[in-house]
Amino acid sequence: MSLNATRPNLLAAPGVAWLVAFMVVPCLLVLSYAFFQRGVWGGVEYTVTLENFARVADPLYAKIFLNSARIALTATVIAILIAYPAAYAISRAPRMSQPILLFFAVLPFWSNYLIRTYAWIVLLNREGLINNLLRSLGYTGEPLSMLYTESAVITGLVYNYLPFVILAIYSTLSRLNPELMEASRDLGAGPVRTFLRVTLPLTLPGVAAGGVFVFVLSIGNFVTPALLGGGRFQMVGNLVYDQFLTANDWPFGAALGAALILTMIVLLLLQARATAHASGERKGEAAQ
Amino acid sequence: MTVKNRLTATCAAAALAAACLAAGTASAADLVISNWAGYMAPDIADTFKAATGLEIEVVNHATNEEVMGKLMASGGKGYDVVFVSSPFAEILNGQGLAEPIDKAAVPNLANLYPEAATLAYDPGNTFSVPYTWGTTGLCYRSDLVKDTPDSWLNLLQPADAIKGKTTMLATDRWLMAAGELAKGFSVNEKDPAKLEEVKNLLIEAKKTLLAYDDTTFYSKLVSGEASLVHAWDGWCNYGITENKDIKFVVPKEGSDLWIDTIVVLKSSEKKDAAMKFINFILDAKNHAWAAQNILYKVPNKAAMESLDKALSEQYPNMAMAPADLVKYELLRDLGTAQKDYSRIVSEIKAAN
Amino acid sequence: MNATFSSKLPGRIVLLLVFGFLYLPIAVLVLLSFNDSGLPTSWSGFSVRWYGALLANTDILRAAGNTFIVAIFATVISTVLGTLLALGMETRRRKSNGLEALAFAPMVIPDIVLAVALLTFFSRLGLAMGLHTIVISHVIFDLAFVCSVVRARLKHFDFSIVEASRDLGASGWTTFWRVTFPVLLPSIVAGALLAFTLSVDEFIIAFFTAGAGRSSITLPMQIYSMIRFGITPEVNALATIVMGVSATALLISQWLNRQQQVP
Structure with missing residues (x-):
């Protein structure tokens, strides 16, 4: 084996094969329903039509997409702001305890999504633990309505995806050479400058990866908006889910799904370009 | 550990894994029944076996929508009997996934209120049997x-x-x-x-x-x-x-007027057993279990008449007469x- | 001494706050496992009856076992495939938008689309479904997440050291295990933890690809199905035990490790 042009392809082959066989083929099969009609009893009637795409163009769906993108983006920014210092602190802990800290960061998420969300409800609701605590501390005003608000949804999303961002950022931070930072400091750069010029660019790929996790998982989430948001907020993932299962309209669900997938992939490709540029990668376009 | 040993170990582990995963794919039971969790007596498998000698396997779905999506994507394969609400039973029938009810095999249909046999989505209970309403x-x-x-x-x-x-x-x-x-x-x-x-x-x-x-x-x-x-x-x-x-x-x-129904799937290979199961559920004593324990009205005259009066005193809506119930639109x-x-x-x- | 303490203090405060946030609802969840009432959102007295109920509930215990099996297999397979894919993508001279899109796709395909697609696909193939089909399905998204984490670490990896190692006569395998792998290890660990966590909690794809029988029910399927009549604190009891046992096992193994290293 030598580092020639075929080796990267060989390395990627098993993963690519898995994705093509089990994701691309089945999904194309289902997404192709977008070109057909909904049967009278649901299901798919094989009469070709473009009606479903016309329905996707309805501004209502663009509005729902933009609104859920805004909520997801807010959750992403907050999650990164919390996760970065946490990942940084973990990467500065003694080497032996780093894996333990990481493990304890994900451990809460080996319980179940639904019961974790119920736990938040118990904390936040009007008759909940936080309000009771306030009352026993002598607070006499109206109980705080923290639940069924956009902030509750964002809190739930940040909470559930925070460990993923910590993991992603940690994975780039831990390879940072402390000597590099010392060198930067020795050359007279202050801590802020060292962070902005050395640490941040090197860890930006991790921040981007973690940010992508929160964003895509949030925009597709439907349990948190339903329970913590009281069903008052809709994410796009929910919209596609409703078409397939509630409305029993697979062709329209397929059209909405395809539009969502394409939009998200374009956004992610742009994001990847921007990150590569900002973190000053030596490879890729620069090398050519 | 050398690389070779590692490879051998990996292969062995993979083979073991495959065997472990493949085990238990086929069901040994005579009937696979999907219902909401807690919607039937927990010992139903035992009592049904004692009565008929047949094994059943009860699986649970969270919502109508989820089990419908699964039935539609798979053509119903693997399931014999499902519990779904009436609009979904109607869809199953419309899509040709529901098996006609074999009246001769379900004599306990006679226990149903007359009102429960003339429901607009399925007059005469041709493809579905009402379980609760x-x-x-x-x-x-x-x-x-x-x-x-x-x-x-x-x-x-x-x-x-x-x-x-x-x-x-x-x-x-x-x-x-x-x-x-x-x-x-x-x-x-x-x-x-x-x-x-x-x-x-x-x-x-x-x-x-x-x-x-x-x-x-x-x-x-x-x-x-x-x-x-x-x-x-x-x-x-x-x-x-x-x-x-x-x-x-x-x-x-x-x-x-909402109705949760029982439907037998056309793809079932155990239709006779499925009809026996429906007949078993419609038995006054078994159907009364649902009323007593899940506190839903059941469209079974014999079962409702067997209930303790105290139940409808505590839960007044349990006493609603079928004639009043069917005034509402399905x-x-x-x-x-x-x-x-x-x-x-x-x-x-x-x-x- | 004083300097290291003061430089470590902010880090400790950050960790304390973040872990406090992560474990706040967990504390509630554990508390609820001792809640006498079956209602998920109100407290009515201390009781251990849900632990007793859990031990008697073979359905939940089997579902928990299945979840563990699925998550382990999905994690191992996706960690290997995802790491290789990341290496392949980052060592390519030319970026391929198609490949990038393929690696992003599993993260952005709505769960329900993937679930319906896989069930339709498996049924048309006439494949018997069970835990193995859940594993196949979970590997799809798990591998994308692993790949993404590993790629983030590879972004600034200096591939010239790989070539240097080979110029010095090391074989491909030796170079990989001695040079590339140690650098990648933290991201592989992070990716594997991520994959395991995602798989343990996944509901809709598992529900669709599990087949019809009881033998392949996973814990999220079991829990979601309890929604209609209320999720009993048995599930909280189970989560408490799972987290307690995992934490204890890890701490013991770490302690043993340290004992060995310090003779």
Whole structure:
């Protein structure tokens, strides 16, 4: 084996094969329903039509997409702001305890999504633990309505995806050479400058990866908006889910799904370009 | 460990893994039955085996929608009997996935009320058998709500004192039905102008809601977080169990009539056993279990007559007569109008 | 001494706050496992009856076992495939938008689309479904997440050291295990933890690809199905035990490790 042009392809082959066989083929099969009609009893009637795409163009769906993108983006920014210092602190802990800290960061998420969300409800609701605590501390005003608000949804999303961002950022931070930072400091750069010029660019790929996790998982989430948001907020993932299962309209669900997938992939490709540029990668376009 | 040893170990582990995963794919039971968790006696497998010698395997689904999606994508393969609400039974039949009920094999059909054999979605129980039935109305804390609610408008245009303390069902058909009934329309209304009115009413109502809630509304009543909720009668009963001040009322504009049914799948290879199972459920004693334990009315005359009077004293809606029940309109499959409903519901949920 | 303490203090405060946030609802969840009432959102007295109920509930215990099996297999397979894919993508001279899109796709395809697609696909193939089909399905999204984490670490990896190692006569395998792998290890660990966590909690794809029988029910499927009649604190009891046992096992193994290293 030598580092020639075929080796990267060989390395990627098993993963690519898995994705093509089990994701691309089945999904194309289902997404192709977008070109057909909904049967009278649901299901798919094989009469070709473009009606479903016309329905996707309805501004209502663009509005729902933009609104859920805004909520997801807010959750992403907050999650990164919390996760970065946490990942940084973990990467500065003694080497032996780093894996333990990481493990304890994900451990809460080996319980179940639904019961974790119920736990938040118990904390936040009007008759909940936080309000009771306030009352026993002598607070006499109206109980705080923290639940069924956009902030509750964002809190739930940040909470559930925070460990993923910590993991992603940690994975780039831990390879940072402390000597590099010392060198930067020795050359007279202050801590802020060292962070902005050395640490941040090197860890930006991790921040981007973690940010992508929160964003895509949030925009597709439907349990948190339903329970913590009281069903008052809709994410796009929910919209596609409703078409397939509630409305029993697979062709329209397929059209909405395809539009969502394409939009998200374009956004992610742009994001990847921007990150590569900002973190000053030596490879890729620069090398050519 | 050398690389070679590592490889061998990996291969061995993989082979073991494959064997371990493949085990138990085929079911040994005679019947696979999908139902909501807790909707049948927990020992049903044992009692059915004692009665017929047949093994059953009960699996659970969370919602109608999920099991329907699964049945449609797989053509029903693997399942023999499913419990779904009536509009879904109608779809299963429309798609050719439901097996006709073999009347001769189910003599206990005679236990059903006559009203339960003439339901509009399936007159004569040709492809489905009703398991439970009931109404949708208002469930409230009589100690927290000043005037006894009697109208859908008590929910949709609540008094100031209970603003922010009401919840509505999130499932699209029931959400729409609340608005339709308030306006005096059919729960299967298809006229776009009328649906527009319903939409506007429901968007206004959203501003006064605590939340949309399909699953924990009764515990919100118990905790006092909500004081008036949109609820299925049987589910309100769980709240009544926890707190005697909780009461259920069917608003004066009426209710829908919901029915959970049993359907045998066409793809089943054990249809005879499936019919025996339905017959077993319709036995007065077995069907009464559902009324006593899940507090839902059952359309089984013999079973209802066997119930202790104390039950309907504690849960007054259990005493509702079948003749009164069937006055309400059934939710029917909407056909192509489903598209309008789902768009309207999306618009309501996106409104702020 | 004083300097290291003061430089470590902010880090400790950050960790304390973040872990406090992560474990706040967990504390509630554990508390609820001792809640006498079956209602998920109100407290009515201390009881251990849900632990007893859990031990008697073979359905939940089997579902928990299945979840563990699925998550382990999905994690191992996706960690290997995802790491290789990341290496392949980052060592390519030319970026391929198609490949990038393929690696992003599993993260952005709505769960329900993937679930319906896989069930339709498996049924048309006539494949018997069970835990193995859940594993196949979970590997799809798990591998994308692993790949993404590993790629983030590879972005600034200096591939010239790989070539240097080979110029010095080391074989491909030796170079990989001695040079590339140690650098990648933290991201592989992070990716594997991520994959395991995602798989343990996944509901809708598992529900669709599990087949019809009881033998392949996973814990999220079991829990979601309890929604209609209320999720009993048995599930909280189970989560408490799972987290307690995992934490204890890890701490013991770490302690043993340290004992060995310090003779």
